[in-house]
Amino acid sequence: MSTTTERGVENHAHHRAIDKAQYGMAGFLLLAGGWVLVDAVGLEDGFADQPVQPYTLPYVVGAGLVLLGVLLGIATARGDRPEAEEGEDIDLTQGTDLRTVGLLAAVLVANIALIDVLGWAITGALLFAGAAAVLGSRTWVRDIAVGAALSVGSFYGFYVGLGIPIPAGILDGVL
Amino acid sequence: MDLLLDGFATALTPENLLFAAIGVLLGTAVGVLPGIGPAMTLALLLPVTYSVGADSAIIMFAGIYYGGMYGGSTTSILLNTPGESSSVITAIEGNKMAKAGRAAQALATAAIGSFVAGSIATVLLWIVTPQVADLVVTLGSPSYFALMVLALFAVTAVLGSSRLRGFVALFLGLAIGLVGTSTGQARLTFGDPLLADGIDIVVVAVAIFAIGEALWVAAHLRRKPLEIIPVGQPWMSKQDWKRSWKPWLRGTAYGFPFGALPAGGAELPTFLSYATEKKLSKHPEEFGKGAIEGVAGPEAANNASAAGTLVPLLALGLPTTATAAIILVALQGYGFQTGPTLMDQHPELVWALLASLFVANALLLLINLPLAPLWAKLLRIPRPYLYAGILFFASLGAYSVNFQAFDLALLLVLGVLGFTMRRFGIPVLPLIIGVILGPKLEEQLTTALKISQGDVTTLWSEPVAVAVYAVMGLLLLAMAVTGLRAPKDESPEATSEEKELVER
Numbered sequence: 059m060s061t062t063t064e065r066g067v068e069n070h071a072h073h074r075a076i077d078k079a080q081y082g083m084a085g086f087l088l089l090a091g092g093w094v095l096v097d098a099v100g101l102e103d104g105f106a107d108q109p110v111q112p113y114t115l116p117y118v119v120g121a122g123l124v125l126l127g128v129l130l131g132i133a134t135a136r137g138d139r140p141e142a143e144e145g146e147d148i149d150l151t152q153g154t155d156l157r158t159v160g161l162l163a164a165v166l167v168a169n170i171a172l173i174d175v176l177g178w179a180i181t182g183a184l185l186f187a188g189a190a191a192v193l194g195s196r197t198w199v200r201d202i203a204v205g206a207a208l209s210v211g212s213f214y215g216f217y218v219g220l221g222i223p224i225p226a227g228i229l230d231g232v233l
Numbered sequence: 234m235d236l237l238l239d240g241f242a243t244a245l246t247p248e249n250l251l252f253a254a255i256g257v258l259l260g261t262a263v264g265v266l267p268g269i270g271p272a273m274t275l276a277l278l279l280p281v282t283y284s285v286g287a288d289s290a291i292i293m294f295a296g297i298y299y300g301g302m303y304g305g306s307t308t309s310i311l312l313n314t315p316g317e318s319s320s321v322i323t324a325i326e327g328n329k330m331a332k333a334g335r336a337a338q339a340l341a342t343a344a345i346g347s348f349v350a351g352s353i354a355t356v357l358l359w360i361v362t363p364q365v366a367d368l369v370v371t372l373g374s375p376s377y378f379a380l381m382v383l384a385l386f387a388v389t390a391v392l393g394s395s396r397l398r399g400f401v402a403l404f405l406g407l408a409i410g411l412v413g414t415s416t417g418q419a420r421l422t423f424g425d426p427l428l429a430d431g432i433d434i435v436v437v438a439v440a441i442f443a444i445g446e447a448l449w450v451a452a453h454l455r456r457k458p459l460e461i462i463p464v465g466q467p468w469m470s471k472q473d474w475k476r477s478w479k480p481w482l483r484g485t486a487y488g489f490p491f492g493a494l495p496a497g498g499a500e501l502p503t504f505l506s507y508a509t510e511k512k513l514s515k516h517p518e519e520f521g522k523g524a525i526e527g528v529a530g531p532e533a534a535n536n537a538s539a540a541g542t543l544v545p546l547l548a549l550g551l552p553t554t555a556t557a558a559i560i561l562v563a564l565q566g567y568g569f570q571t572g573p574t575l576m577d578q579h580p581e582l583v584w585a586l587l588a589s590l591f592v593a594n595a596l597l598l599l600i601n602l603p604l605a606p607l608w609a610k611l612l613r614i615p616r617p618y619l620y621a622g623i624l625f626f627a628s629l630g631a632y633s634v635n636f637q638a639f640d641l642a643l644l645l646v647l648g649v650l651g652f653t654m655r656r657f658g659i660p661v662l663p664l665i666i667g668v669i670l671g672p673k674l675e676e677q678l679t680t681a682l683k684i685s686q687g688d689v690t691t692l693w694s695e696p697v698a699v700a701v702y703a704v705m706g707l708l709l710l711a712m713a714v715t716g717l718r719a720p721k722d723e724s725p726e727a728t729s730e731e732k733e734l735v736e737r
Contacts, residue, residue, distance in 0.1 A: 083657045087401060094408055097421050104416060109682035112416035115675050119411060122404045129397055140658030141394060145446075146267035146312050147616060149455040158451045159652065162624070163645065166444075169628060170641045178632065185628060189621035193451060204618070205625070212629055225636050 077139050084131035091123025161192040177227020182209030237359055240584030244292055244592045252289045253589060256282075256296020257596045263297075264304025265608045266619060267312060268450055271539075272555035273442040274301035277626050279435060279563055280633045287567045287582060292589040294563055298556070299351065299593045302539060303601055306343045306532055307608055311336060311462050319499030319535050322507045326520070326527030331462040333523045340605050341467035342477045342525055343532040344598060349478075350485040350533035351594040354540030357489055358587055365548040366576040374681035375692050377549075377573065379701040381674050384495045384551040386705055389663040390712065398659040405650070406667020409437060415672060427639045432647075434562045436631045437668050440644045441661050442555070443627035445651015447620045452652075454616060464609045467602050477529040480510050484533030492541020495551055499538040506530040540590070547583055549573060550673070558665045572673070 098116035142150055165188040173181045186205030187198070195201050213233060216222045226233045243249065259281070264274040278297050282290040309320040310327035323343065330339040369377075389399040412421045413431030422428035469477065487502040487509075510526040511517060520527055543560075545551040550572035552558040564571050569579055576583050601608070631644040654661060685691035693699050 080657055083653065083659075086653075087405075090405070090408060094411070094421065101418050101420065104418075107683070108416070108679065109687045110675060110679045112418045112420065115407075115671075116411055116420060119404055119407045119671075122400070123408060126397070126401050126404055130401065133397060140398070140656070142658055143449065143655040145450060146308060147450050147455050147619075148453045150453055152453060154452045154656065155454070156452065158454070159448050162448060162451055163649065166624065166628070166641070166645045166648075170638050170645065173632070173638050173641065178629070182625060182629065186621050186625045189624045190617040193454065193617035193620055195615065195617035195621075201621075205621075208622070208625055216633065222633070224633070 075139070076137060077134060080134040080138075080140060081131060084127045084134060087123050087127030087130060091120045091125075091127060094120030094123060158192060162189055165189050165192060173227070174225075175227055177229050177233075178224045179206075179209050179213045179226065179229055179233055181227075182212065185209075236580050236584045237588060239581060240586075240588030241592075243288055243581070243585040244589040249289055249292045249589070250592070250596075252285065252293040253296040253593050253596055254600065256293035256298075257300040257593055257600055258296075260297035260300020261304040261307075261597075261601055261604075261608060262300075262611065264301035265307050265611050266304075266614065267308055267612060268446060268619065269623070270305050270555075271298070271301035272559055273446065274304070275556060275559040275563070276435075276438045276442045277623070277630055279438075279559065279566065280630045282563065283566060283633075287569075288585055290563075290567055291582060291586045292592075294560070295586060295589040296593040296596065298560070299347075299590070299597050300601075301556075302536060303344060303347060303597055304608065306347070306535070307340060307605070308612065310339050310343060310528070311464060311609055311612055319503060319538075321500075322503040322531040323528055323535065325507075326524055326531075328462075329521070329523035330525065330528060331464070331523075335523060335525075336462050336464040337467045337605075338469050338473050338525060339523075339528050340464060341469045341602070342473065342529045344467060344602055344605075345469070346477065346481040346484065346529045346533040347536040348594055348598045349481045350488060350535075350537040351540060352591065353482075353485050354489050354492075354537040355587065355591045355594065358540055358543055358590070361493065362544055362547050362583075362587070363576065365544055366573065369548050369573040370577060372573070372697055373695055374677050374684065376695045376697040376701070378674065378677040378681055378692065379698040380495065380549060381551065381670055381677060383701050383705055384545070384549075384553060385663075385666060385670055385674075386708070387495055388553055388666050391708065395658060396712070398657070399663050402654065402659050402661065402663040403667045406664035407671040409647075409664075410668045410671030413672075416675075427637065431672075432643060432668075433634050433640065434668060435566065435634050436640050436643050437647055438559055438562060438665060439627045439630045440647035441651040441654075441664060443623055443630075444644060444648025445655060445661070447623045447627070448648060448652040449655040451620060454620075461609070461612050464606055467605050473525055476516075476525050479513075480506070480526045480530035481533040483509060484530040484535075485537040488534035488537030488539075489541040492538030492553075493544040494541075495545050495549075495553060499535045499554070502534040502538050503531040506534040543590075546571075547575060547586075550575065552666060552669060555662050555665060558662070558669055561669060 094116050098113040098120055101113040104112050144150060165185060169181045169185045183202060183205035186208055187201040190201045213224050216224050259278055260274055263269055263277060264271055275297060282293050285293065306320055306323050309324035310331055327339045327343065330336065385403060389403045390396050409432055412428055414429045415431065419429065484506040487506045491502040507527055507530060510530040511520045514520065514524060514526050516524060539556065542554050542557045545553055546557045546561060550561065552561045561571055569575060569582060628641060628644065631640050634640055651661065681691055693702065
């Protein structure tokens with residue numbers, strides 16, 4: 059008797075803890091669906107030979123996203139919890155380390171901002187070294203060396219092996 | 234038959250053999266890295282194949298495909314956790330075997346079993362694919378439209394644990410597929426001419442698979458390194474062979490048909506194979522402690538099912554697994570119109586692929602068995618380098634599509650979406666399939682309605698279409714019935730629990 063009760067309490071706790079962040083996901087779906095619908099309203103009738111209007115599918119998709127957002131919101135309120143993805147290097151017992159994710163995103167943004175000016179051969183190396191540092195590597199010199207080897211190597215790999223010149227940026231003429 | 238021989242003639246030229254060998258090596262090396270499954274391996278290596286000519290690229294790609302699959306199972310056996318759902322079962326017994334000091338035998342039965350299953354399944358492909366394709370070309374747009382809807386529906390609703398989340402992924406994918414000016418008007422482009430051609434599917438795939446995964450792992454990186462089991466040269470004793478060969482064949486028999494169905498997937502056949510082997514085994518007591526049958530059967534089923542998914546892919550242009558989705562992207566990247574006409578218009582290409590699958594499979598066994606100890610060393614790669622490397626190659630892959638910084642920005646945005654999806658347990662496969670099939674769905678619908686001059690009833694005017702909708706209706710009904718039953722079972726329990734709590 060006592061065991062069943064205990065299990066019941068456990069189930070209860072499990073069911074009642076609401077994953078509030080999931081409301082955010084539901085909200086995102088509403089927004090995305092809303093945007094698809096607004097965009098669809100702005101579309102005009104297609105040509106005479108277009109039996110499927112350009113806005114037909116957007117209306118379906120937008121409405122679907124809105125509906126799913128509402129359903130996910132309801133499911134969340136009723137205690138539905140997501141099964142986060144597992145993997146070889148993943149330890150789900152700890153909380154989500156958003157700082158690392160933010161820093162990695164910053165490294166990627168820096169790459170986007172600099173690639174046209176500096177070229178892949180430089181930003182690629184910085185991308186690798188920066189990401190490795192964020193992920194806990196403490197050997198700066200080696201990280202940059204490995205990154206440079208990868209980026210310059212991939213530059214020449216594409217150029218020599220595949221015949222595709224990657225834009226060289228600031229190193230134009232040097233590489 | 235002539236076509237098959239031509240295919241082999243293409244695949245066996247020294248140059249193409251070299252490409253196949255490079256593909257196998259690259260595929261295994263990347264696939265064996267922890268956190269990288271076959272689909273991500275293919276997505277990351279796709280740009281490499283782009284500029285070596287369609288024949289060679291396809292052959293190299295077949296090598297990468299089998300190499301990536303084999304690398305994935307090596308990881309699951311030597312590390313404790315599987316990289317993806319299809320190798321969950323392999324990991325159960327395989328890792329137990331490895332811990333009991335039988336890693337070499339586990340790897341051997343997985344590799345040889347994959348070879349056996351892959352070979353048989355490839356021969357089945359040679360027989361089945363042309364017949365299905367012959368059948369399919371006689372179908373009209375309405376039937377083809379119905380089949381696409383079925384594939385989308387099946388991938389979304391039948392596979393995966395949460396249907397709601399499956400549909401969330403599907404509709405996000407369909408929305409991404411809307412972007413562009415394919416209908417003559419700019420849809421969801423935010424007025425940006427760079428989005429006029431739509432979002433390149435390579436960027437979507439690399440972002441969702443690689444960037445999303447790397448960010449997700451980074452947020453949960455295991456601080457304590459996993460225990461890695463040392464491995465010597467894979468080999469099997471006579472006893473092991475005796476216990477393995479029947480499970481290989483039975484696994485193949487389960488895997489291929491499931492893979493070939495439009496609602497395919499490797500989870501179900503690997504699970505069925507495991508259950509069967511457990512029942513038929515003379516050593517049932519070993520199951521759960523490292524039974525070789527429990528590795529041999531599911532691994533064969535996994536490989537046979539992967540080959541089976543090529544039937545709907547090549548004959549219909551319908552991908553049903555993440556890996557198949559990337560293969561479709563690759564074929565489109567090489568400039569081929571995928572769909573029911575592929576086999577008619579490019580028989581030489583399809584047969585070169587089918588022949589090179591066989592070649593790649595054989596090369597895999599020759600190259601990888603001796604190299605297994607080396608591959609196992611790759612598991613020790615420092616994690617900062619591994620995930621920094623994934624970000625590096627993902628960025629390179631996305632950048633190489635057009636050499637625009639804009640694609641890298643898209644990559645980041647979609648990568649964050651991939652991260653969020655992993656956080657909320659939303660499967661990525663329906664999204665990718667939605668992006669690929671969404672535009673095709675619209676195209677087929679347009680073709681069908683053009684022929685009927687706008688009469689909507691044309692959609693159910695063909696017997697095949699009617700049959701497909703009937704199947705979908707049955708699936709829906711079955712889902713509704715189980716869905717209705719489940720809450721009923723739960724709710725009385727919940728109320729009684731509440732009562733108990735109150736009474737206490």
